[in-house]
Amino acid sequence: MNGAVLRVAVVGHTNRGNFGHAMDTAFSRVPGTRIIAVADQDESGRNAALVRTGAGKAYADYALMLRSETPDIVVIGPRYCDSHEELIMEAIGRGVRGILCEKPLASTLDSIDRIQGACRSSGTTLLMAHRSRENPYVHWAQKMIREEIGPLRAMRGHGKSDHRVGMEDTVVLGLHVFDQMAFFAGAPEWCAGHVTVDGRDLVASDGRDGPEGIGKIAGNQVNAYFAFPDGVVGHWESSKGDRPGASWYGLELHGERGIIALRNLPDGEVYRYPHGHWMPDPNAGAWERVTIDEWDRDDDGVVRTSLQRTDESNRRHATALRDLLVNGGTRDDVSTIREAEVALEMTMGPVLSHLRGCRVAFPMDVRTNPFDMLHASSLG
Amino acid sequence: MMAGKPLRAGLIGCGGVSREHAAGAHQAPGVELVALADIYQPNLDVAGTAYGIDRKYLDFREMITAEKLDIVLVCTQADTHAPVVIEAARLGVKGILCEKPIGVTLEEADRMIDACNEHGVRLAINHQTRMIPSTVAASRAIASGAIGELRGARMLDKGGRPAGNSLMELCTHVFDLLRIYAGVPAWVSGHMTVGPRGQDPSSASPQRDATVADIAFSQAAWPTDRDCGLVIGDRASATFGFGPDAELGHSGFDAHLHSYFQPIKSSSGGFWHPSIELLGTDGVMFLGGTSNHVDVFVHHGPWAPPGVLVEIVPTEADHRMCRSHNVERAPFHASMVDELVHAVLEGHEHRSSGVDGRWALEMIMGMYESHRHGGARVSLPLQARTHPLERWLSETGTPIPEKPSTGSKPLSLERARS
Numbered sequence: 001m002n003g004a005v006l007r008v009a010v011v012g013h014t015n016r017g018n019f020g021h022a023m024d025t026a027f028s029r030v031p032g033t034r035i036i037a038v039a040d041q042d043e044s045g046r047n048a049a050l051v052r053t054g055a056g057k058a059y060a061d062y063a064l065m066l067r068s069e070t071p072d073i074v075v076i077g078p079r080y081c082d083s084h085e086e087l088i089m090e091a092i093g094r095g096v097r098g099i100l101c102e103k104p105l106a107s108t109l110d111s112i113d114r115i116q117g118a119c120r121s122s123g124t125t126l127l128m129a130h131r132s133r134e135n136p137y138v139h140w141a142q143k144m145i146r147e148e149i150g151p152l153r154a155m156r157g158h159g160k161s162d163h164r165v166g167m168e169d170t171v172v173l174g175l176h177v178f179d180q181m182a183f184f185a186g187a188p189e190w191c192a193g194h195v196t197v198d199g200r201d202l203v204a205s206d207g208r209d210g211p212e213g214i215g216k217i218a219g220n221q222v223n224a225y226f227a228f229p230d231g232v233v234g235h236w237e238s239s240k241g242d243r244p245g246a247s248w249y250g251l252e253l254h255g256e257r258g259i260i261a262l263r264n265l266p267d268g269e270v271y272r273y274p275h276g277h278w279m280p281d282p283n284a285g286a287w288e289r290v291t292i293d294e295w296d297r298d299d300d301g302v303v304r305t306s307l308q309r310t311d312e313s314n315r316r317h318a319t320a321l322r323d324l325l326v327n328g329g330t331r332d333d334v335s336t337i338r339e340a341e342v343a344l345e346m347t348m349g350p351v352l353s354h355l356r357g358c359r360v361a362f363p364m365d366v367r368t369n370p371f372d373m374l375h376a377s378s379l380g
Numbered sequence: 381m382m383a384g385k386p387l388r389a390g391l392i393g394c395g396g397v398s399r400e401h402a403a404g405a406h407q408a409p410g411v412e413l414v415a416l417a418d419i420y421q422p423n424l425d426v427a428g429t430a431y432g433i434d435r436k437y438l439d440f441r442e443m444i445t446a447e448k449l450d451i452v453l454v455c456t457q458a459d460t461h462a463p464v465v466i467e468a469a470r471l472g473v474k475g476i477l478c479e480k481p482i483g484v485t486l487e488e489a490d491r492m493i494d495a496c497n498e499h500g501v502r503l504a505i506n507h508q509t510r511m512i513p514s515t516v517a518a519s520r521a522i523a524s525g526a527i528g529e530l531r532g533a534r535m536l537d538k539g540g541r542p543a544g545n546s547l548m549e550l551c552t553h554v555f556d557l558l559r560i561y562a563g564v565p566a567w568v569s570g571h572m573t574v575g576p577r578g579q580d581p582s583s584a585s586p587q588r589d590a591t592v593a594d595i596a597f598s599q600a601a602w603p604t605d606r607d608c609g610l611v612i613g614d615r616a617s618a619t620f621g622f623g624p625d626a627e628l629g630h631s632g633f634d635a636h637l638h639s640y641f642q643p644i645k646s647s648s649g650g651f652w653h654p655s656i657e658l659l660g661t662d663g664v665m666f667l668g669g670t671s672n673h674v675d676v677f678v679h680h681g682p683w684a685p686p687g688v689l690v691e692i693v694p695t696e697a698d699h700r701m702c703r704s705h706n707v708e709r710a711p712f713h714a715s716m717v718d719e720l721v722h723a724v725l726e727g728h729e730h731r732s733s734g735v736d737g738r739w740a741l742e743m744i745m746g747m748y749e750s751h752r753h754g755g756a757r758v759s760l761p762l763q764a765r766t767h768p769l770e771r772w773l774s775e776t777g778t779p780i781p782e783k784p785s786t787g788s789k790p791l792s793l794e795r796a797r798s
Contacts, residue, residue, distance in 0.1 A: 153615075154638055156534070158682070192569050192619065192755055199624050199631035221531070223634040225619055231573045231587020233617050235636050239531040241682065243662045248682040263683060277536055279653065279668055280677045280689050359569075359755040 006033045006098075006322055009071035010053060011062050011087055014045025017079030017212055020102030022307070023129060024049050024077055026314035033073065033322055039065040062087065066094040073321065076101040082213030085111045092122045098325045099126040100317055104175055104347075105340035107215035110367035112344060116337045127321050128335040130179040130343065134316040136295045137270045138180060139333065141253055141260045144272065145184065149258030152232050153276070155181050159222075159238030160249040160264075166220035167195065168210055169238040171347045174222075177236065177251050178346035179335055180262065184253060185228035187342045190359045193350025195219035204355055207371030216371035224350035236350070261287075267306045386412040387474070387721055390449045392440040392464055393456035394418040394427035395606075397479055401453040401506075402431040404713030410721040411451060417443040440464060444471045451720060454478040457607040458548065462488035465503065466495040475502040475724040477716060481552045482737035484609030486745055487765040489738040496734060502723040504716065504730035505737025507556040509674055511702045511715035513694030515557060518667060518676045521692050522561060523629065526678050527660025530630040533558060534657040537616075537639035543572065544611030545602045546639050547744045553671045554654045555740040556732070558635060561658055563625035564739065565635075567757045570747030572613030575641075587615055590751065592778050595769045599784045610769040610781075614641040618747045621757070633659075637747075665692075672712055748772075 008027045012019035019040075027033045037057040040046035050058045059065035066074070074091040076084055081104045091099055099119075105128055106112045119126050132138055145152050157177040159169035182188070195202040197219050206218035226234035241248050250263035259273040270292075274285040295312070298304055304312065320334045335343075345364050352370040353360040366373050389411050391398055398416075405413040416433050417440035418424040424436045437443035444452065452468045454461060454476060461483045465476055476496065482489045482505050496503040509515055522530065535558060537543065538550040559565075573587035574594050590613045598608040616639040624632045655668035663680040666689075676692040703718040716732065723730040742761050748768040750758040764771065773780055 153640060154617075161682075190755075192757075194619065194621055194634050194757075196632060221633070223532070223619065223636075225569070225571070225617065225636070227571065229586070231575060231615060233571070233638070235534075237532055237634075237659070239633065239659070240529075241531075241661050243528070243681055246681040250683070261683070277539075277653075277655070279655070280666055280675065357757050 006072040006325065007069065008033050008035045008073045008075065009037045009039070009065055009069055010035060010049065010055070010075040010077060011039045011065070012045060012049055012077040013080065013083065014040055014042035016083070017077070017102070018045065019049060019077035020079050021129070021131070021310050022314060023075050023100070023102050024053050025311065026075055026100060026129075026318040027073070028053065029315055030318045030322055032326070033318070036071060037065050037069045063090055066090060066096070070094065071096060072325065073098040073100065075099075078102065080213040081105065081107050082215070085115055088115055088126070089118060092118050092124050097124060098321045099124060100321050101126060101128055103128055103130050103340070104171065104214065104344060105337065106344065107213060108368050109341065109344060109348065109364060112337060112341045113367060116341070119337060125321065125324050126337050127317055127324075128337070128340045129314065129317050130176060130335040130339065131310070131313045132176050132180045133183050133333050133335055133339075134313055134320070136292045137262060137290070138183065140290065140292060141262060141270075142184060144258070144260055145253065145255055149253070149255030149260065149272070149276075151230075152184060152253060152255050154232065154254040155184065155234040156252040156254070157181065157234065157236045158248040158250055159236070160247050161238060161241035162247070165238055165240050166222055167217040167238075167351065168214070170222045170224075170236065170350070171210065171214050171217060173249060174236060174238065174347055175343045178343040179339055180251050181226065181228070181234045181346070182339065182342045183332070185232040185234065188226040188228050188234065188346065188362055190361045191224055191226045191346065191349040191353055192359050193222065193224040193353040195223075195351050195354045196221045202351070202354055204371055207369075215369045218371070219351070222350055224346070224353075226346065236346075267309055386410050387450035387724065388447060389413045389451040389453060389717070390415040390417060390440070390443050390447055391427075391431075391453045391455060392417045392443075392468075393454065393460075393479075394420075394423040395455060395457075398427060398453075398455040399430075400713045401455050401477070401479070401717075402427070404715075404717045405453060406431070407711075407714040408717035408721065410725075411717055415443050415447045415449070441467060441471060444468055444473060449473050450724065451475045451477070451717075453717070459484045459607050459609055462492050465492045469495045469499040469501040469503075472499070473501060475504070475720045475730075477504045477506060477720050478734075478737070479506045480737060481505075481548050481608065481741050481744075482734065483741065484548075485765065485767045485770075486738065486741060486762060489734070489741055490765055493734045493738060502720060502730055503734035504720050504723070504732050505734060505740075506713075506716060507553055507732045507737060507740065508712040508716050509553055509557045509671060510560065510732045510736075511712045511719065512672075512674050513698040513702045514674045514676045514692065515560065515667065516698040516701045517692045517694040518665060519560060520698065521676070521678065522658070522660075522665065526663065526692070527658060527665050528662030530561065530628070530633060530658055530660050532633045532659035533562060533635035534659070535635060535637040536655045537637065538654045539640045541602045541605060542611070542614045542641045543616035543639035544596075544613040545598050545605050545608065546641075547616060547747070548598065548608035548611065549605065550654055550671070551637070551639055552740040552744065554637070554656060555743045556736060557667065557674075558656055559736065559739055561628065562622045562630075562633075562635060563628050564622070565620040565743060565746075565760050566623045567621045567759050568618055568743060568746035568750055569755050569757050570616065570618040570750035571755055572616050572747070572751045574614045592752075592772050592776050595773060595778075596781050597783045600781065603784070610767055612748065612751075612769055615639060616747060618743075618750070620743065
């Protein structure tokens with residue numbers, strides 16, 4: 001494969017998650033690759049994608065595209081994760097060597113298990129567009145933990161707390177924060193969660209189908225506690241915030257000798273504080289904003305817009321997938337199926353813990369949606 | 381009402397903490413510190429000279445009877461609070477200000493409260509942050525919508541000692557302070573870990589889950605501490621669930637605690653100060669300081685920087701609420717004594733009552749109970765009232781660890797308290 005141009009096919013589904021967060025153009029600026037075709041059942045969406053990507057062909061039928069084009073790489077664009085397994089399996093069955101998938105990978109762990117099994121047996125490389133590990137701020141924070149503020153003691157994550165506050169916020173946006181937590185501290189060993197609906201404790205019958213195929217969800221306030229290796233702990237909160245325009249979304253890293261605040265990445269701001277405990281006292285030190293031009297500005301020095309940052313994130317994922325297919329090996333700046341599994345367990349674990357009233361060990365014994373498990377009378 | 385004869389007060393236990401209690405009693409109006417008691421004569425003599433008191437007793441019961449005391453200030457070690465308070469109530473005092481924590485088991489706390497109720501005695505526990513005007517100002521600010529509806533809380537304990545010890549020494553203040561704004565916790569999930577000890581903070585990692593073999597008496601775990609009974613853990617984390625509280629105006633939330641063992645002072649020149657962050661729908665309130673001083677700040681929106689921090693400054697009315705407008709030094713201990721005098725004379729509960737003190741201990745014991753059951757969510761108040769760690773030892777057939785024999789030590793009034 002070395003030296004050859006990798007052929008990329010893209011699948012989207014207009015009005016059912018579209019092409020995700022601009023996933024169709026992820027490979028537009030990646031040397032050594034070429035977008036050859038797009039698939040979308042919707043004609044207008046298909047035609048628009050054709051223009052955006054510059055692909056030579058467009059298909060209404062995804063399977064036909066795979067049969068006809070025999071791509072090396074497939075980009076799974078729809079946000080609706082209940083379609084991902086089928087799309088991935090189809091691609092693997094057609095001999096695709098690399099897959100870049102919009103998050104979440106799946107709505108259940110057993111679906112991830114099946115995807116993982118198929119990728120292993122076929123040798124397919126699958127990367128997740130979690131949009132966190134590729135971010136230079138995240139790697140800067142990791143360096144700071146190693147060299148200045150560490151060892152890491154605790155992480156505090158907070159959801160966006162918009163109209164999706166609670167479990168939807170946890171599943172859709174918490175996923176990014178959970179992937180970051182696992183990046184800094186490793187996979188968690190167990191979790192404890194508490195989920196409420198308008199102030200009362202969630203019960204299993206509250207479960208309702210969430211949007212975009214994420215499965216059953218419930219609760220407009222989620223609190224979770226994660227135990228990571230070596231005594232590092234993590235908190236997650238998604239609770240109602242009323243202040244218009246304010247986003248609570250972010251992650252604080254508390255080390256022995258300092259704090260780093262990753263706020264609302266990839267578009268937000270990053271700060272560091274020189275002590276292990278913040279005190280609003282000028283004598284105790286001050287928060288300092290950190291900027292990294294490599295991320296904040298384009299090659300011409302112009303500040304990137306939010307959409308441009310998303311494009312840059314996608315480009316880095318796409319480049320990483322190309323490099324892995326060409327050169328092999330592993331790398332820590334991208335998320336694989338394993339990271340998708342960890343992140344999904346961190347979204348499902350708290351609600352299972354809440355319903356059971358005790359800690360939930362990882363890997364989780366329940367591999368389907370916890371609400372569905374209850375209906376099968378399998379909750380402990 | 382306060383113009384009559386001052387109430388007669390006696391102080392029991394002349395260790396280091398007696399300094400604040402004596403200063404408070406000297407400065408509070410309507411009360412006179414007339415006598416001291418301690419089982420150790422050298423301490424008694426040093427304290428008598430320092431506090432200007434010449435009536436000194438080796439037996440506190442004899443002091444209460446001979447001096448016809450109205451009030452006693454109990455400054456003994458925590459494991460003796462229960463017998464001293466119960467006996468003082470039986471001997472007819474009208475008010476008791478007991479140093480925190482209320483006791484070392486909930487069973488002791490229950491008996492203390494029952495005895496005081498039976499004999500009509502006002503019992504107060506020395507959680508003096510309730511009498512700091514800024515904490516009252518914080519209540520007022522929350523009630524006026526400064527941060528919207530309360531939706532969460534984060535607590536950080538002071539880090540100068542292992543977490544198990546710190547829970548009993550400092551975190552009892554943090555829990556008591558949180559309850560002003562949060563109400564009554566419904567449940568807790570706790571997690572304790574231990575790690576290697578050393579002067580380099582990095583040596584506190586990695587941690588492992590604390591086991592029954594890690595249970596120790598407080599003075600074995602950290603020799604300079606007071607006797608606070610059985611403790612466990614270098615670090616502790618807990619989540620408390622608070623149900624809806626119409627009076628406090630919130631619909632329920634979770635509060636997280638972190639307590640780290642930070643064996644050396646930070647680069648900013650000191651240990652961390654205990655703190656609470658109250659997360660509201662419209663901003664965050666930060667309460668940080670010590671047991672004698674609390675700064676309160678509000679920032680609107682989720683994050684402090686780059687936003688503007690606004691300090692909540694107590695008003696004269698807040699000072700009056702805390703009875704601290706008429707004292708200059710040690711104002712909050714004086715306020716605690718002053719409040720006790722009012723409670724006795726006016727027949728109402730002290731604003732830091734025995735029941736409040738028991739709730740702080742309930743939260744600590746709940747953490748232990750949860751941890752020993754693998755972090756299970758444990759309902760509060762606990763049904764079993766004996767010490768959870770003692771039950772853990774008993775149920776696993778583990779011998780009770782050796783209790784250090786510290787004996788009575790000469791009192792140094794100059795010794796810095798942490």
